[in-house]
Amino acid sequence: MASVEKIVDPDKARRKIKADRRMREIMANYYMEAKTPKAQRGKKIAWITSGGPVEPLHAMDVIPIYPENYGAMIGASKMGVPLCEKSEEMGYARDLCSYARADIACATVAGGPIGGLPEPDMLVCCNNICGTVLKWYEVQARYYNVPLFILDTPITHTTFNDDMRRYVTRQSEEYIAFLEMACGRRFDYDRMKTVGDLSIRGQQLWQEILDTTMHKPAPMTCFDAFFHLAMIVTLRGTQTAVDYYEMLLAEMKERVAQGIGMLPVEKYRLVWDNLPIWYRLRWLSEKFMERSACLVADTYTSGWTSWMPYVDQTDFLGFMGESYARIFLNSGTDLMAENIVRMVKKYDAHGVVFHSNRSCKPYSFGQYDIQRIVQKKLGIPTLMIEADMVDERSFSESQVETRIDAFIEMLG
Amino acid sequence: MITAGVDVGSISAKAAIVQDGELLTTCVILTGYNSRDAGRQVYDQALAQLTMQAGRIDKIVATGYGRNSIDFADKAVTEITCHAAGAHYLDPQIRSIIDIGGQDSKAIVLDDTGRVKDFTMNDKCAAGTGRFLEVMARALQVDLDAFGTLSLAADKAAPISSLCTVFAESEVISLIAKGASRVNIIAGIHASIGARVVSMAKRIGVRPPVMMTGGVAKNIGVVRALEAKLATTLRVSEYAQLTGAIGAALLAAR
Ligand code: SF4
Numbered sequence: 031m032a033s034v035e036k037i038v039d040p041d042k043a044r045r046k047i048k049a050d051r052r053m054r055e056i057m058a059n060y061y062m063e064a065k066t067p068k069a070q071r072g073k074k075i076a077w078i079t080s081g082g083p084v085e086p087l088h089a090m091d092v093i094p095i096y097p098e099n100y101g102a103m104i105g106a107s108k109m110g111v112p113l114c115e116k117s118e119e120m121g122y123a124r125d126l127c128s129y130a131r132a133d134i135a136c137a138t139v140a141g142g143p144i145g146g147l148p149e150p151d152m153l154v155c156c157n158n159i160c161g162t163v164l165k166w167y168e169v170q171a172r173y174y175n176v177p178l179f180i181l182d183t184p185i186t187h188t189t190f191n192d193d194m195r196r197y198v199t200r201q202s203e204e205y206i207a208f209l210e211m212a213c214g215r216r217f218d219y220d221r222m223k224t225v226g227d228l229s230i231r232g233q234q235l236w237q238e239i240l241d242t243t244m245h246k247p248a249p250m251t252c253f254d255a256f257f258h259l260a261m262i263v264t265l266r267g268t269q270t271a272v273d274y275y276e277m278l279l280a281e282m283k284e285r286v287a288q289g290i291g292m293l294p295v296e297k298y299r300l301v302w303d304n305l306p307i308w309y310r311l312r313w314l315s316e317k318f319m320e321r322s323a324c325l326v327a328d329t330y331t332s333g334w335t336s337w338m339p340y341v342d343q344t345d346f347l348g349f350m351g352e353s354y355a356r357i358f359l360n361s362g363t364d365l366m367a368e369n370i371v372r373m374v375k376k377y378d379a380h381g382v383v384f385h386s387n388r389s390c391k392p393y394s395f396g397q398y399d400i401q402r403i404v405q406k407k408l409g410i411p412t413l414m415i416e417a418d419m420v421d422e423r424s425f426s427e428s429q430v431e432t433r434i435d436a437f438i439e440m441l442g
Numbered sequence: 443m444i445t446a447g448v449d450v451g452s453i454s455a456k457a458a459i460v461q462d463g464e465l466l467t468t469c470v471i472l473t474g475y476n477s478r479d480a481g482r483q484v485y486d487q488a489l490a491q492l493t494m495q496a497g498r499i500d501k502i503v504a505t506g507y508g509r510n511s512i513d514f515a516d517k518a519v520t521e522i523t524c525h526a527a528g529a530h531y532l533d534p535q536i537r538s539i540i541d542i543g544g545q546d547s548k549a550i551v552l553d554d555t556g557r558v559k560d561f562t563m564n565d566k567c568a569a570g571t572g573r574f575l576e577v578m579a580r581a582l583q584v585d586l587d588a589f590g591t592l593s594l595a596a597d598k599a600a601p602i603s604s605l606c607t608v609f610a611e612s613e614v615i616s617l618i619a620k621g622a623s624r625v626n627i628i629a630g631i632h633a634s635i636g637a638r639v640v641s642m643a644k645r646i647g648v649r650p651p652v653m654m655t656g657g658v659a660k661n662i663g664v665v666r667a668l669e670a671k672l673a674t675t676l677r678v679s680e681y682a683q684l685t686g687a688i689g690a691a692l693l694a695a696r
Contacts, residue, residue: 398645405560416566428507429565436522440558 039294047254049278056270057260064093064148074151074213077170079163080263081333082156082181083354085229085346086206088267089222090213094154095147096264097170101129103143104136105308105420113142114421127389128420130166137173152176152212154205158183158360160392179208183355187362190340190352198351206347219347226346229267230338235275236262237335242282243326244377247291248299249282252328253315254292256306259331266334297322298441301373303329303400304385304393305419317431321438327377329369333358336369363396367403374408380441381411388418413437445501446488447524447690448481448515450508453544453572454657455480457488458687459499460695463531467491468684477508485514501694505686507545519693521686522550522561528689529653530556532679538648540639540668540676541685542658544572549643560646568607570638572658577607578631581614582624589628593663596629605638628663636667643672650674655685 039045064075073093078084080098087094104110105128114128116135124131136142153176155167164180171178181201184194206217239258242249258278265271285291300318302325307314318325336358342349358369370382382404387394401412413433418424444466449456455473459466469488473480481504489496504512505524512518521541529536530552539550546565553559568574579586600622604610610631617627640648652674658664659682669676681688 411560414562426566429563432507432520432522432565433563435518436520436558436561439520439523440561442557 041290041294044290045292045294047250047278047281049274049281050257052274052277053258053261056265056274060264061144064095065144075148076152076154076212077147077150077167078154079156079159079167081159081354081357081359082154083202083205083350085225085267085350086209086217086222087154088225089218090209090215092152092209092213094264095150097133097147097166098129099260099263100136100143100147101132101420102260102306102308104132106311107143108309108422109142110309110420111422113139114423125388127160127162127166127391128418129389130162132420134166134169134173137170150174150176152208153178154181155179156181156183156354158354158357160359160390162391177208177212179205181205181351181354183351183360185362186356186360186365188364190356194355195352198355199348200351202347202351222347225267227343228269228272229346230341230343232262232266232268232271232275233335233338233341235272235279237332237338239275239279239282240327240332240335242279242286245286246299246378247289247293247296248324248326249285249290249292251292251315251318252302252325252331253306253311255328255331256311259334262334291324293319293322293324295322296324298381298438299324299326299377299379301325301327301329301370301377301379301382302385303370303382303397304387305330305390307385307415307417307425308419309422310417310425313427317434321434323438323441325383326379327373329358329366329373332373359392363399364403366396367400367407370400370404371407374404374410379410381413381437383413383415383437385419386414386416388416388424389420411437411440443500443695444494444498445503445691445694446485446499447687447692447694448485448502448504448512449521449524449684449687449690450477450481450484450504450506450512451521451543451686452507454683455484455506455508456684456687457484458684458691459488459492459494460688460691462695463692465688465691468681468687470683473508478511478513481508481512482514503690503694505690516694519690522548522563523558524686524689524693525655526550526552526558526689527556527692528681528685528687529655529679531688531692532681532685533651533653533677535651536653536677537650538643538652539685540643540648540652540654541656542571542635542639542654542664543656547571547639547642547656549639549646549648551646551648562642562646564638564642567605569605569610570635570642572656574607574610574635575631575658575661575664577611578614578628581611582618582627584624584628589632590660590662590664592625593628593632594666596623596625598626598629599633600626600630602627602630602634604634610634629667632661632663632667633670635664636671640668640671648672651677653677653679653685655679655682657683659683
């Protein structure tokens with residue numbers, strides 16, 4: 031039977047992204063430093079939400095640790111289900127985000143990838159991504175008995191006004207005061223300037239990397255972006271991230287110049303919406319590849335550059351509150367739909383794949399409306415896959431496969 | 443050109459053989475435990491009905507949940523695309539399909555050539571599927587085949603509001619306890635399937651003429667409930683259950 035003809039790819043080795051190795055090294059070093067016993071390490075550790083302003087932490091030499099990045103590791107290493115079950119035994123509802131469930135459970139067991147996260151000295155929580163993180167971080171602040179700073183960002187449905195601006199700017203000042211207290215020394219404004227510049231540079235580079243997929247064939251797919259994203263999340267604001275992304279960008283440009291695509295055959299170009307399904311990355315990427323469908327862009331990895339228009343290089347701190355409040359995920363359905371429409375045009379895509387993610391409510395809530403808007407504005411086919419980013423119990427292989435197949439047949 | 447379509451679903455396996463756009467024969471058997479064997483068997487039976495040798499068949503397309511296990515097929519195509527092709531063949535005017543099978547329900551919108559424009563599926567939950575009806579038939583101790591005709595005698599459908607099969611079943615039991623008539627309860631069950639499936643279908647812009655396919659199309663009560671919710675009549679072909687297999691046979695010729 032040959033529903034999908036197996037593509038023999040003599041160029042497989044050539045298609046592999048060489049920078050991958052360096053990326054793994056950097057991430058290993060990052061976690062190694064963080065996991066060094068406190069006495070030797072010297073530096074303090076802050077756990078921070080993925081959309082939180084990390085730059086002031088770097089300016090104060092605090093190591094930022096991302097439970098959400100760890101959640102992705104848990105998902106990718108297929109450890110999600112036992113940890114989610116454990117949290118449910120502890121009394122947490124199955125409807126709670128699986129990053130939160132996995133992280134809360136993981137803290138209580140000696141296990142998980144890399145043997146668990148290093149304990150925090152402080153917690154920094156910004157609710158620009160969701161409301162879940164508030165309670166999640168409160169739970170962890172109690173568990174570890176460490177101070178918690180909350181940066182409350184109003185939702186930016188369509189516009190941002192002066193009251194909102196004042197509100198978040200004031201909190202940025204409080205954040206600095208919190209750090210001075212937690213670290214026991216004055217804030218380093220000079221260092222902050224450098225970190226701010228590096229953060230902006232890192233984001234520019236990341237966007238440039240993502241934009242190389244405008245080229246046909248695309249030198250990478252969103253599955254590669256999901257991997258290389260870890261750097262902009264965890265090491266945003268460092269020279270390491272800038273250096274790495276320069277290297278990766280050079281490689282992508284080289285691939286473009288040589289016409290090396292990530293897929294042996296690129297017949298369809300698609301945009302992905304929502305978080306990856308971490309435990310099925312390989313399966314999904316192969317499914318789409320076998321069908322010559324290239325996921326050229328996604329709303330998730332570009333989310334880390336979605337606030338760039340609001341950053342001011344000359345006054346990073348002054349605009350930090352506003353720019354972090356205006357990230358993609360903190361906006362309304364209209365803006366989210368507009369963003370996807372823009373991406374489809376920019377990357378010349380034939381369709382959109384929506385992952386309706388049981389865990390992530392702010393991301394998934396408006397998707398049916400967004401789907402309708404996209405179809406109306408662009409008249410292109412879209413696909414809705416129901417799953418969860420970490421909790422495999424919400425994934426059904428044959429059902430997802432049927433949907434993907436039917437979608438590709440529709441693109442036909 | 444003679445082509446065959448084999449549709450292996452969760453409950454039944456179907457086969458259709460087509461020659462140059464003309465339907466030669468069809469066959470339905472229960473899938474049972476082994477979907478691969480069921481596919482083989484239903485195909486062999488269809489051939490036997492025509493006293494035809496397998497060698498006469500030029501191309502075979504497999505569809506349905508068991509499509510990838512049919513190793514003698516030339517190609518696998520999803521039931522969504524096959525239903526659209528089959529419905530278009532049975533009635534070229536059709537623009538939407540509501541398909542309720544044993545374990546899932548789906549809505550498909552098609553263009554004037556029988557190609558899929560959009561689709562949506564419920565396959566995560568038993569509510570709104572044939573399985574839901576089975577559970578209810580058991581709770582009411584009524585033969586499922588009698589459900590459709592019985593419900594036509596209802597004077598007022600009993601309200602069943604739960605979307606979940608387990609909750610709906612306990613609602614049915616409390617309705618029985620309260621003395622609601624069996625026919626009214628059955629009508630209520632059909633109305634609840636109708637409401638659920640139609641809201642799903644409306645999401646993709648279902649538009650008439652609508653054809654109903656799948657095994658549940660045999661239940662006149664569900665058909666009426668869907669019609670009431672959609673405010674349009676449904677076209678139900680005598681081949682409702684075979685639409686996917688016929689579509690697969692037609693696609694094999696392309
Ligand atoms: S709910 Fe969504 S945004 Fe919030 S932590 Fe979970 S995945 Fe992240």
